[in-house]
Amino acid sequence: MNLNNYILHIDGAYFFTQEQLIPQILLALPFVLTLVMYILAVIVSNRRHKRWPLYRTVCWIFGVLFAIISVAGPLANRALVDFTAHMFGHLFLGMLAPLLMALAAPMTLMLRTLTVPIARRLSKMLRSRLSRMLTNPIIASVLNIGGLWLLYTTSLYSLMHDYFLLHLIVHVHVFLAGYLFTISMFYIDPMPHRVPFLYRAIVLCVALTGHGILSKYIYAHPPNHVTINQAELGGMVMYYGGDIIDIVIIFILCLQWFRATRPRTRLAIFSNCFISY
Amino acid sequence: MAIKNENDNRFYYSNRNLWAGILFGIGIVAFLDETIFHQLLRWHHFYDKSTTDIGLISDGFFHAFSWFATIGGLFIYADLRRRNGLWITKWWGGVLIGAGGFQLYDGIIQHKLMRIHQIRYVENVIIYDLIWNVLAVVMIVIGLSLIKSNKQQAKEVSDEPQ
Numbered sequence: 001m002n003l004n005n006y007i008l009h010i011d012g013a014y015f016f017t018q019e020q021l022i023p024q025i026l027l028a029l030p031f032v033l034t035l036v037m038y039i040l041a042v043i044v045s046n047r048r049h050k051r052w053p054l055y056r057t058v059c060w061i062f063g064v065l066f067a068i069i070s071v072a073g074p075l076a077n078r079a080l081v082d083f084t085a086h087m088f089g090h091l092f093l094g095m096l097a098p099l100l101m102a103l104a105a106p107m108t109l110m111l112r113t114l115t116v117p118i119a120r121r122l123s124k125m126l127r128s129r130l131s132r133m134l135t136n137p138i139i140a141s142v143l144n145i146g147g148l149w150l151l152y153t154t155s156l157y158s159l160m161h162d163y164f165l166l167h168l169i170v171h172v173h174v175f176l177a178g179y180l181f182t183i184s185m186f187y188i189d190p191m192p193h194r195v196p197f198l199y200r201a202i203v204l205c206v207a208l209t210g211h212g213i214l215s216k217y218i219y220a221h222p223p224n225h226v227t228i229n230q231a232e233l234g235g236m237v238m239y240y241g242g243d244i245i246d247i248v249i250i251f252i253l254c255l256q257w258f259r260a261t262r263p264r265t266r267l268a269i270f271s272n273c274f275i276s277y
Numbered sequence: 278m279a280i281k282n283e284n285d286n287r288f289y290y291s292n293r294n295l296w297a298g299i300l301f302g303i304g305i306v307a308f309l310d311e312t313i314f315h316q317l318l319r320w321h322h323f324y325d326k327s328t329t330d331i332g333l334i335s336d337g338f339f340h341a342f343s344w345f346a347t348i349g350g351l352f353i354y355a356d357l358r359r360r361n362g363l364w365i366t367k368w369w370g371g372v373l374i375g376a377g378g379f380q381l382y383d384g385i386i387q388h389k390l391m392r393i394h395q396i397r398y399v400e401n402v403i404i405y406d407l408i409w410n411v412l413a414v415v416m417i418v419i420g421l422s423l424i425k426s427n428k429q430q431a432k433e434v435s436d437e438p439q
Contacts, residue, residue, distance in 0.1 A: 201345065201349070204345070205338075205341050205342050205345050206341075208340075208341035208344070208345075209334075209337040209338045209340070209341040209342075210337075211341075212336075212337040212340050212341055213333055213334060213337035216323070216324050216333055216336075216337070217333070219323065219324045220324050220326070232323075235323075235324075236323060239323075243344065246341075246344060247344060247348070250344055250345055250348045250349070251348055254348050254349050254352040255352070257352065258352045258355065258356060261356065262359070263359065263360055
């Protein structure tokens with residue numbers, strides 16, 4: 001399959017072969033579905049409650065778009081042969097899309113839209129021990145950054161291109177781990193298992209360190225079948241692209257600290273209850 | 278009822294002023310290092326093949342921490358302002374100590390001992406190293422003297438009869 005793609009690449013045209021088309025559709029379809037569901041939920045919710053903020057809908061649309069272009073279409077095709085394109089795809093899928101989608105508060109929208117019994121069941125699920133575990137910053141960071149280390153420092157990266165199922169699992173994991181990581185760092189949606197700011201700040205710092213070191217490691221030690229030039233460029237894309245998105249996460253985390261620790265008056269305590277972020 | 282002066286609470290938040298400054302100082306010097314020496318002048322290398330493992334880890338940690346310190350430090354500055362607790366000379370003292378301290382660590386431990394990269398890849402790099410580290414020490418000394426004069430000021434205020 002690798003060789004096959006190479007020939008297509010040299011020809012300068014990107015045709016969809018059957019092997020490429022199926023994983024791309026399988027990966028893109030859930031995102032398309034969530035987009036439709038989100039917009040339907042906004043329409044239903046706007047009829048019953050006050051208007052759902054427009055910026056959240058915009059965030060969701062762009063989040064889904066970035067996720068889709070990273071798993072299907074020209075960038076995804078190129079990512080099979082070009083490591084730099086692969087790295088752009090992973091930045092979109094694992095960092096930018098989760099960030100935008102977390103800002104869109106999908107859980108809040110769901111709880112507003114669902115009928116009360118189902119919403120209760122959902123909120124019970126959010127309070128479960130499994131949810132506590134997965135949204136713990138340390139565990140989310142290990143899933144996210146640890147997964148990346150596994151992908152780029154073992155033969156997993158080259159195996160991923162040969163095995164269809166592995167390709168699916170890796171991409172789903174990158175997105176889900178990125179999303180868990182983002183929602184474990186700042187709280188937009190209802191989060192029953194909260195941890196203190198300093199805790200999150202320290203874990204975020206360590207996780208970013210792991211990300212930065214891995215980028216430099218890739219720069220110096222290319223994964224299997226990746227040329228030195230591509231690894232150098234890809235490592236730098238990962239390093240600086242990651243920095244840009246990290247700034248936003250750090251900024252939101254600090255902003256939430258700033259709002260939560262405001263000098264309190266009675267009014268402030270009252271109005272603080274309604275601040276979502 | 279007495280009218281409250283601006284920055285009335287600064288003695289109460291004395292340490293927070295210092296730490297806000299130190300955090301911002303570390304952050305801003307790392308930011309300038311990245312912008313000027315890595316991106317604009319391109320003297321520093323992204324990855325130097327002689328880097329030790331511990332150098333890579335130290336560099337990674339400081340890079341991540343400095344992003345956090347810049348943003349967090351500025352939020353603490355805003356927090357001090359809304360609490361009427363800003364003490365600007367103390368804050369500047371902190372900034373210079375943080376900036377000088379990090380530059381000294383970068384210049385001696387990271388550049389020389391851990392060999393993450395050199396300041397510039399030229400023959401007489403020692404001159405660059407000297408200027409780099411002397412500047413760092415100068416910043417620390419000025420920062421310390423600012424804090425010291427602040428301590429005296431705080432003492433005088435607390436000695437005044439109420």
